[in-house]
Amino acid sequence: MVHYGSEALVVVDxxxxxxxxxxxxxxxxxxxxxxxxxxxxxxxxxxxxLNYPESPFNTLLDWPRLQEPPETDLAQEVxxxxxxxxxxxxxxxxxxxxxxxxxxxxxxxxxxxYFCGVATESCVLKSAVDAFELGYIPRIVTDASSSxxxxxxxxxxxxxxRRLIGARHLVTTEQVLASFEVPHSLPSTPA
Numbered sequence: 001m002v003h004y005g006s007e008a009l010v011v012v013d014x015x016x017x018x019x020x021x022x023x024x025x026x027x028x029x030x031x032x033x034x035x036x037x038x039x040x041x042x043x044x045x046x047x048x049x050l051n052y053p054e055s056p057f058n059t060l061l062d063w064p065r066l067q068e069p070p071e072t073d074l075a076q077e078v079x080x081x082x083x084x085x086x087x088x089x090x091x092x093x094x095x096x097x098x099x100x101x102x103x104x105x106x107x108x109x110x111x112x113x114y115f116c117g118v119a120t121e122s123c124v125l126k127s128a129v130d131a132f133e134l135g136y137i138p139r140i141v142t143d144a145s146s147s148x149x150x151x152x153x154x155x156x157x158x159x160x161x162r163r164l165i166g167a168r169h170l171v172t173t174e175q176v177l178a179s180f181e182v183p184h185s186l187p188s189t190p191a
Contacts, residue, residue: 008043008110009033010096012117012124012145014078015048017071022154023118023146027077030116033144033173034081040180043108044085047096048074049123055092094126097134105136112137114176116144121157125164132165139169141176 014030037044051057051066058064066072074082082088086108089101096115105113113136115128124145131138140161147154161170 006111116141
């Protein structure tokens with residue numbers, strides 16, 4: 001049974017610095033999913049990764065990107081929906097599970113958390129695995145997720161996700177939108 005009050009959608013790091021020829025193709029699907037989600041009245045959360053000079057990404061991986069605009073900016077199509085999100089969470093690591101996010105999840109009574117965005121194999125996957133380990137029901141919206149490193153890396157992330165959170169928790173936008181249309185059956189009243 002779907003608990004509409006318990007579901008949240010997290011659009012992970014849909015930022016200019018992560019969109020390229022490999023990943024930009026998901027934007028129309030993201031927009032469709034976000035618009036339908038917003039119209040349904042469910043909570044939408046956007047995350048934004050911010051790198052910094054002393055970060056492990058910079059010092060251990062020699063990856064200095066996403067330290068300032070325009071790379072850190074949300075993609076325009078996502079930014080246009082930021083006012084409809086309950087929060088835009090800045091994060092400094094892979095996972096969305098910052099203190100702010102955990103407090104929102106607790107206050108919102110979320111149980112089912114849907115994840116999409118960039119990159120499937122890192123921030124989307126790590127957020128979903130953290131949700132799993134913290135007792136939430138994570139779902140990755142596969143066609144609304146991508147990797148800036150290419151389709152093979154996206155698919156590899158989904159292989160790992162199947163092992164870590166379960167194959168049935170990988171869903172498509174079509175499946176998510178179809179769940180909005182499922183009529184709720186009311187409990188039968190004893191005669």
